[in-house]
Amino acid sequence: METQTIGMLILLGVFLFLLFMRMEIIFSILIATVCTMLYLDLPLSIIIMRGVAILRSYGMLAIPLFIIAGEVLSDGSLSEKIIEFVETLVGWLRGGLAMVNVAASTFFGGISGSPLADISSLGTVLIPIMKKQGYDEEFATNITITSAQQGLMIPPSHNMIIYAMAAGGVASVSKLFLAGIVPGVLLAIVLMAYSYVCAIKRGYPKGAPFNLKRLVKTFFSSFWGLMTLVIIIVGATTGVFTATESAAIAILWALLVTTFVYKDMTAKRFWDLLGRSITTVSRLLLVMGVSASFGFVVAFLRVPQMLSGMINNFTDNKIVILLIINLILILLGMIMDMGSIIIITTPIFLPIAMSIGVDPVHFGIIMIFNLAIGMMTPPVGGALMVGHLVSGVKLERMYATLIPFFIIMGITLLVLTFVPAIVMTLPNLVG
Amino acid sequence: MSLEKGMDRLFKATNTICRILLLVIFVVMWVVVFSRYFLSKTPVWGEELVLLALLWLGMLSGAEALRKDLHIKITVIDGKVSERFLRIQERVYDVVITALCAVMLYHAVVATAESVGTNYMGLKIPEAFAYAAMPAGYGLMLLIKLEKLYLVLVRRNGREGTV
Amino acid sequence: ADTSGKAAEAPKAAVSSTSAEGGYNLDEVQERELTLGDRMGENHIMGRTQIKFAETVKELSGGKIQYVKFLSGEVETGGNHIKDMYSTGVINSARGQLELLGYYGYDKGAAFGLPYLFDNRDHFWKFADSDLADEILEDINSQGWGLVALSYIEEGARHFFTTKEMDSYEDLAGRKIRVQPSEIYIALVESFGASATPMAWPEVYGALSTGVVDGAENPYSGYSASLLNEVAPYILEDGHIFAGGFLAVGEKLWNDLSDTEKAIFKEAAKVASDYNREENQSDEEELKVKLEEEGVKIITLSDSEKEAIFEMVQPLYEQFAGDQMDLVEEIRAMKLK
Ligand code: NA
Numbered sequence: 023m024e025t026q027t028i029g030m031l032i033l034l035g036v037f038l039f040l041l042f043m044r045m046e047i048i049f050s051i052l053i054a055t056v057c058t059m060l061y062l063d064l065p066l067s068i069i070i071m072r073g074v075a076i077l078r079s080y081g082m083l084a085i086p087l088f089i090i091a092g093e094v095l096s097d098g099s100l101s102e103k104i105i106e107f108v109e110t111l112v113g114w115l116r117g118g119l120a121m122v123n124v125a126a127s128t129f130f131g132g133i134s135g136s137p138l139a140d141i142s143s144l145g146t147v148l149i150p151i152m153k154k155q156g157y158d159e160e161f162a163t164n165i166t167i168t169s170a171q172q173g174l175m176i177p178p179s180h181n182m183i184i185y186a187m188a189a190g191g192v193a194s195v196s197k198l199f200l201a202g203i204v205p206g207v208l209l210a211i212v213l214m215a216y217s218y219v220c221a222i223k224r225g226y227p228k229g230a231p232f233n234l235k236r237l238v239k240t241f242f243s244s245f246w247g248l249m250t251l252v253i254i255i256v257g258a259t260t261g262v263f264t265a266t267e268s269a270a271i272a273i274l275w276a277l278l279v280t281t282f283v284y285k286d287m288t289a290k291r292f293w294d295l296l297g298r299s300i301t302t303v304s305r306l307l308l309v310m311g312v313s314a315s316f317g318f319v320v321a322f323l324r325v326p327q328m329l330s331g332m333i334n335n336f337t338d339n340k341i342v343i344l345l346i347i348n349l350i351l352i353l354l355g356m357i358m359d360m361g362s363i364i365i366i367t368t369p370i371f372l373p374i375a376m377s378i379g380v381d382p383v384h385f386g387i388i389m390i391f392n393l394a395i396g397m398m399t400p401p402v403g404g405a406l407m408v409g410h411l412v413s414g415v416k417l418e419r420m421y422a423t424l425i426p427f428f429i430i431m432g433i434t435l436l437v438l439t440f441v442p443a444i445v446m447t448l449p450n451l452v453g
Numbered sequence: 454m455s456l457e458k459g460m461d462r463l464f465k466a467t468n469t470i471c472r473i474l475l476l477v478i479f480v481v482m483w484v485v486v487f488s489r490y491f492l493s494k495t496p497v498w499g500e501e502l503v504l505l506a507l508l509w510l511g512m513l514s515g516a517e518a519l520r521k522d523l524h525i526k527i528t529v530i531d532g533k534v535s536e537r538f539l540r541i542q543e544r545v546y547d548v549v550i551t552a553l554c555a556v557m558l559y560h561a562v563v564a565t566a567e568s569v570g571t572n573y574m575g576l577k578i579p580e581a582f583a584y585a586a587m588p589a590g591y592g593l594m595l596l597i598k599l600e601k602l603y604l605v606l607v608r609r610n611g612r613e614g615t616v
Numbered sequence: 617a618d619t620s621g622k623a624a625e626a627p628k629a630a631v632s633s634t635s636a637e638g639g640y641n642l643d644e645v646q647e648r649e650l651t652l653g654d655r656m657g658e659n660h661i662m663g664r665t666q667i668k669f670a671e672t673v674k675e676l677s678g679g680k681i682q683y684v685k686f687l688s689g690e691v692e693t694g695g696n697h698i699k700d701m702y703s704t705g706v707i708n709s710a711r712g713q714l715e716l717l718g719y720y721g722y723d724k725g726a727a728f729g730l731p732y733l734f735d736n737r738d739h740f741w742k743f744a745d746s747d748l749a750d751e752i753l754e755d756i757n758s759q760g761w762g763l764v765a766l767s768y769i770e771e772g773a774r775h776f777f778t779t780k781e782m783d784s785y786e787d788l789a790g791r792k793i794r795v796q797p798s799e800i801y802i803a804l805v806e807s808f809g810a811s812a813t814p815m816a817w818p819e820v821y822g823a824l825s826t827g828v829v830d831g832a833e834n835p836y837s838g839y840s841a842s843l844l845n846e847v848a849p850y851i852l853e854d855g856h857i858f859a860g861g862f863l864a865v866g867e868k869l870w871n872d873l874s875d876t877e878k879a880i881f882k883e884a885a886k887v888a889s890d891y892n893r894e895e896n897q898s899d900e901e902e903l904k905v906k907l908e909e910e911g912v913k914i915i916t917l918s919d920s921e922k923e924a925i926f927e928m929v930q931p932l933y934e935q936f937a938g939d940q941m942d943l944v945e946e947i948r949a950m951k952l953k
Pocket residue numbers: 131132133134135136172173174175176177178179180
């Protein structure tokens with residue numbers, strides 16, 4: 023066998039074996055990486071260097087920031103008041119809270135552009151409320167991580183900027199942004215419809231009947247809390263701060279409101295809140311730090327290039343090629359960081375896609391949607407891990423209950439892939 | 454002072470440092486946003502300091518999480534194998550991870566030593582201040598595993614599952 | 617081609633095979649599979665320059681020395697940190713940037729970070745062809761960084777660009793310009809009366825489009841690769857830093873090479889350097905035509921404006937040149953009349 027094939031077998035074999043034999047994820051990744059590096063005669067110092075490089079990269083910063091933002095927002099009366107308002111607004115509708123969860127990601131995930139940030143901030147607030155109202159915790163967690171994927175599609179999306187750059191100028195960022203809107207909203211509509219169906223089938227409770235007086239009352243009592251969302255959206259779109267900085271500003275605003283308006287934030291409480299944030303942060307950052315070396319080995323073994331070579335030998339049928347590219351991207355999305363996949367695979371797959379007549383803007387949307395699915399695919403998609411951490415649902419429980427969500431994502435992906443008009447109408451209309 | 458008490462203190466300090474690093478991250482970001490927007494002046498060290506704190510936070514909190522046994526694992530086999538199997542497996546893993554952390558610590562120290570001569574652009578401190586997070590993190594993880602092996606093998610009263 | 621030195625003296629075996637291109641004795645060339653790395657892709661001038669180097673080595677070695685290319689930052693271990701790349705030994709060939717050498721504690725590096733040190737491309741290449749430039753390469757190679765720099769390359773001059781209309785360099789005043797978090801860039805931007813805004817490069821496109829910053833600076837190649845023409849279509853072509861660099865191979869590899877192999881690498885580095893010089897110039901010319909067709913406005917500077925700006929930044933020379941003023945003077949004196 024070739025060195026490349028054996029290397030890949032060692033990497034995946036050791037990783038999956040240890041993972042399912044209850045080794046911690048970080049050590050499963052690290053040991054698989056070390057074994058493969060020893061086989062390939064690569065120096066282990068790379069693990070240190072990749073670790074430093076990734077743990078101080080700007081893209082990582084969103085994780086702790088949005089985790090604290092989630093903790094600050096869910097702590098104390100700020101979230102209680104928002105919950106009362108949201109319950110009054112949609113509680114009378116079956117599956118209303120699940121729909122709020124989806125809609126919130128359209129706006130909030132839209133701004134942050136990071137599903138992990140969206141899950142850690144909104145999930146921290148919304149999953150407990152949903153549980154309290156009688157939703158299964160698995161459903162609450164799964165709808166949270168699936169709807170968070172809208173953040174990748176709804177502009178602004180830094181991953182689309184990375185794609186545009188990797189595509190070498192054949193797809194403009196503004197067209198990609200426009201192209202992402204309809205798929206993002208489509209996903210939201212499908213998820214809301216699914217929530218409604220689930221709510222009826224499983225008898226998720228609905229709250230008190232609609233009451234306008236109570237709605238007005240809860241709106242005013244939750245006004246300062248709701249302003250957090252307004253500040254983030256207005257601030258990030260008018261250029262006061264960047265999407266990453268918006269989390270820091272949300273923290274500041276929520277702290278000011280809870281301290282001075284609701285008067286229930288104390289130094290002690292804040293210190294405890296930081297401690298809880300650390301607990302979540304600690305289990306994510308180190309995984310990212312060691313995953314970087316895992317991704318390095320995948321790139322060093324030229325796995326994406328090998329896979330694209332297979333496509334060329336396999337078929338020239340347009341539909342089959344697109345299906346295979348979709349599959350490869352989902353697989354890579356499970357084992358590598360999203361930004362690296364976009365940078366490495368765009369120059370490989372885009373020429374293939376263009377040669378069978380796929381518009382580069384359309385292909386960008388297909389790629390990002392695939393990577394979104396990869397993020398929530400077992401065993402260790404990033405969205406799965408964050409969902410597990412903020413909800414406490416066991417990973418293996420999530421694997422089992424995510425299946426309908428994969429079917430939804432899969433069908434949406436197929437529709438987006440084979441009905442280009444859904445993606446391309448808006449960008450073609452505007453320019 | 455007993456070994457456990459010493460380690461408890463060490464990791465209490467680690468936890469406090471992590472909370473402070475978290476504070477540093479968002480307070481510095483406030484400073485950056487406000488000084489850019491209101492004073493039209495952005496501190497040159499802002500981004501570098503935030504990312505330096507992030508790196509240290511990742512390594513130190515990751516080590517602390519190991520002591521509290523917080524790291525994510527998949528426990529799907531738990532109901533299907535015997536208690537004895539799990540106990541032996543845990544010992545084997547402890548030894549493997551101890552060796553792994555020792556190897557990583559060695560490489561981390563070398564990489565840190567090599568980065569002494571390179572400076573940050575804005576902060577004007579050697580890159581070694583960043584790299585040092587690596588030996589610190591792997592060193593703490595090694596200590597945790599050694600503590601556990603010591604308690605189990607020498608004193609035979611390991612706090613199963615909590616250490 | 618630089619095939620002088622020991623390679624030429626090496627006795628040739630009677631039945632030796634020689635390469636068609638270089639006339640090297642291929643018996644003294646080992647079969648090698650090497651790696652090169654760059655954070656730019658195969659379409660960027662830096663990626664292409666490195667590919668040219670690798671392909672020339674392959675050609676001159678009669679196909680015996682081959683490269684696996686890791687572009688687009690696939691396996692780059694430490695961003696710009698050339699030292700990191702060599703200390704792992706995984707990458708055998710890469711490039712360094714002259715203006716960053718100061719951060720490695722290299723005194724002469726400070727000179728290359730100074731704004732307007734080089735007037736233009738011709739000035740830089742006149743320097744690169746000089747004896748002084750050869751001395752600097754040797755000096756770099758004696759720093760113990762684990763690399764052997766072989767030839768000079770460049771990414772072109774860095775210019776400012778903004779989101780709002782500009783007519784002259786004076787219009788930069790009062791705007792927020794993204795720079796690297798380097799004191800000298802900050803001082804430069806402030807001498808234009810603008811406000812320097814250090815920010816991570818991945819944030820720049822978004823920050824320009826929402827108005828967090830009004831402008832940034834980069835060579836044409838980086839401006840275009842990052843699609844910044846979509847959001848910041850006003851370019852002030854001032855060339856404040858001429859982004860020169862060098863091609864290098866790892867010292868571990870170098871010490872393992874035979875004299876013939878060393879000669880092959882040196883010749884390939886020279887070929888890649890010439891390629892880089894010609895390609896980047898024609899690239900920039902073509903790119904500028906394309907950008908202007910797309911509505912990008914390029915503001916060029918008259919000689920008197922250039923002089924005024926040079927006078928304006930003189931305090932920076934006093935502040936940052938350190939004890940390298942002699943080197944600075946020597947390089948400045950090479951400027952074409
Ligand atoms: Na977004």
